[in-house]
Amino acid sequence: MTHGPEQDEWLILVDEDGQEYRYSLERVVEMEEKKYVVMVPEVQEGEEEEAHVFRLENDETGEEVLVDVEDAELEKIQQMLDKEEENG
Numbered sequence: 455m456t457h458g459p460e461q462d463e464w465l466i467l468v469d470e471d472g473q474e475y476r477y478s479l480e481r482v483v484e485m486e487e488k489k490y491v492v493m494v495p496e497v498q499e500g501e502e503e504e505a506h507v508f509r510l511e512n513d514e515t516g517e518e519v520l521v522d523v524e525d526a527e528l529e530k531i532q533q534m535l536d537k538e539e540e541n542g
Contacts, residue, residue, distance in 0.1 A: 463478060463479075464476040464478060464496065465477045465478070465479055465493065467520070475496070475497075476495070476497075477493035477494060477495050477496065478493065478494050478496070479491060479492075480505055482510070483531060483534070483535070485530065485531060485534060486530075488509055488510075489510040490507055490508065490509050490510065490523065490531055491508050491520065492505050492506075492507050492531075492535075493506050493508065494506075507523055507528055507531055508520035508521060508522065508523065509521045509522075509523050509527070
């Protein structure tokens with residue numbers, strides 16, 4: 455038995471420069487009829503675990519794509535997650 459994420463559980467995102475980043479999918483959140491994914495990068499830069507939030511949308515071909523979220527959207531999601539944690 456192995457512990458930790460399996461190879462196929464990592465999502466690989468590629469930025470404009472072709473740099474690859476590996477993320478584990480933490481959870482999917484629905485808010486205001488939109489879906490968001492909360493992902494944790496494989497490489498953490500600080501002491502605290504950081505998570506990245508992206509909006510899940512379909513492009514013109516129907517493929518699911520991840521879109522950066524605006525600060526206001528991110529704030530709402532953070533508040534929602536904090537409330538969930540408090541109510542735990």
